[in-house]
Amino acid sequence: MESGFYFYIVYRNNANLGSSQIVAPVAPSANLEKAFAAVAGEEAAIVADLSRLIAIDTSFPPGDGYVTFADLLERLLSPLGFRFSRVSVPRDLWFAGDGSGEGERLNLLAARSSGRPVCSLYYHVDTVPPGAGWTRPPLSLTRDGARLIGRGVADMKGTIAATLAALRLIDRHGLALRFDPLLLFCTDEEGGLYPGIRYLAEQGLIEGHLLNFNGGAAPRIWAGCFGSVDFTISVHGRGGHSGDPGQGINAVEESVPLLNALLALKADVEGRISALPAPPHFDGRKLTARLTIAAAHGGQKGSSLPARFDILLNRRYAPEEDFAAVRAEIETIIAKAMKGTRALAVETRMIGHLAPVSDPTGPHWPRWQAALSRGFGFAPRSFRAWGSSTSSDMGWVQRAGIREILLGGLVRPDSNAHAPDEFTTVDDVIALARAILLYLSADFDEEVASADLTASPLEGRVS
Numbered sequence: 185m186e187s188g189f190y191f192y193i194v195y196r197n198n199a200n201l202g203s204s205q206i207v208a209p210v211a212p213s214a215n216l217e218k219a220f221a222a223v224a225g226e227e228a229a230i231v232a233d234l235s236r237l238i239a240i241d242t243s244f245p246p247g248d249g250y251v252t253f254a255d256l257l258e259r260l261l262s263p264l265g266f267r268f269s270r271v272s273v274p275r276d277l278w279f280a281g282d283g284s285g286e287g288e289r290l291n292l293l294a295a296r297s298s299g300r301p302v303c304s305l306y307y308h309v310d311t312v313p314p315g316a317g318w319t320r321p322p323l324s325l326t327r328d329g330a331r332l333i334g335r336g337v338a339d340m341k342g343t344i345a346a347t348l349a350a351l352r353l354i355d356r357h358g359l360a361l362r363f364d365p366l367l368l369f370c371t372d373e374e375g376g377l378y379p380g381i382r383y384l385a386e387q388g389l390i391e392g393h394l395l396n397f398n399g400g401a402a403p404r405i406w407a408g409c410f411g412s413v414d415f416t417i418s419v420h421g422r423g424g425h426s427g428d429p430g431q432g433i434n435a436v437e438e439s440v441p442l443l444n445a446l447l448a449l450k451a452d453v454e455g456r457i458s459a460l461p462a463p464p465h466f467d468g469r470k471l472t473a474r475l476t477i478a479a480a481h482g483g484q485k486g487s488s489l490p491a492r493f494d495i496l497l498n499r500r501y502a503p504e505e506d507f508a509a510v511r512a513e514i515e516t517i518i519a520k521a522m523k524g525t526r527a528l529a530v531e532t533r534m535i536g537h538l539a540p541v542s543d544p545t546g547p548h549w550p551r552w553q554a555a556l557s558r559g560f561g562f563a564p565r566s567f568r569a570w571g572s573s574t575s576s577d578m579g580w581v582q583r584a585g586i587r588e589i590l591l592g593g594l595v596r597p598d599s600n601a602h603a604p605d606e607f608t609t610v611d612d613v614i615a616l617a618r619a620i621l622l623y624l625s626a627d628f629d630e631e632v633a634s635a636d637l638t639a640s641p642l643e644g645r646v647s
């Protein structure tokens with residue numbers, strides 16, 4: 185962005201959110217303007233940092249790369265004057281017993297304290313496994329024009345690279361801070377029984393307000409998101425020869441009534457509409473609850489009857505739904521479907537749970553929206569409130585008593601998050617770095633305070 189730019193600010197608060205009103209332009213301070221412009225010059229450093237971040241496999245499952253990743257983060261942040269604390273989630277909280285999780289659940293806290301109010305900045309360090317279908321190596325950064333391709337670049341290691349760039353420029357230009365940053369690098373957001381941020385929240389280790397980077401590069405007011413629960417269902421039969429089965433019981437075939445029942449439930453569940461406002465790319469469609477048969481495994485070869493059939497089931501539930509009722513419905517469907525079959529046993533285990541998020545806005549939103557507007561070049565009138573049927577570990581943070589959670593990030597609808605050839609762009613990482621720099625800087629105060637702020641109500645909020 186050229187020197188001498190201007191920006192506009194819109195007011196948002198916990199009770200009044202929604203449409204935007206353009207107000208008088210405000211000129212930035214000269215020092216802040218220099219730092220803001222200098223972010224573009226950090227492109228090489230951003231690419232180098234992101235290359236190192238995605239080269240460490242932190243896939244969940246199994247999540248056995250967290251310690252190595254924390255070692256790298258300490259090396260990257262030590263020159264910036266951070267001090268570190270390592271907090272591990274006790275094994276009895278996160279261990280599901282199904283082999284989905286292995287290794288220490290190590291969460292890294294990086295603090296730089298000067299007595300100012302604290303802003304906790306959240307990052308989940310795990311990614312989904314690379315999976316099949318990649319045209320580029322998933323754990324090596326590939327640059328294709330403006331695109332940066334690799335597992336986790338958008339969700340969400342690219343946000344760490346953006347933060348590093350912002351912090352380096354804050355120091356280089358001697359910017360005073362409005363908030364002392366507390367960086368929270370957390371485990372098991374992509375699944376698991378006990379996400380790291382939940383443990384930190386319940387232990388009282390989150391300070392100040394929370395800025396969550398598990399979002400998108402969009403002019404969005406976060407209205408909340410769905411909960412998510414994963415179940416494994418294991419149907420037990422008895423092995424035998426497929427040509428002469430004898431007393432064998434085919435676990436796959438005995439599971440057919442269950443699969444049919446789950447598909448019938450899926451149709452029912454996905455007709456349940458949430459009051460959360462849907463994202464713009466839904467083109468008028470409503471957010472609905474979801475049920476997904478995510479995996480099914482059984483058998484080894486044609487000559488043998490499969491003795492076991494395993495199903496992985498995911499249920500996305502809206503903030504309006506009751507979790508106990510969600511769980512009971514699934515368990516009832518399983519019991520009814522398997523009644524009368526020859527299966528020897530059916531085991532159901534919950535292996536992951538993220539609680540829903542509702543009404544996460546609060547008093548710091550005006551400053552963050554102003555920073556996003558200027559960092560990304562979003563027009564104030566483009567901001568809209570919407571929720572999502574994707575999920576976040578922030579629901580556990582709210583249950584621990586922290587209601588306000590700001591949201592930003594790098595994911596776009598076409599960025600292939602959780603899919604082959606995941607990518608972000610250099611421009612988006614630079615834009616997010618600029619927004620972070622503005623938000624943390626004390627020089628940003630005068631610009632925010634001088635704006636004529638107005639409010640209007642948010643429709644469709646679920647609280």
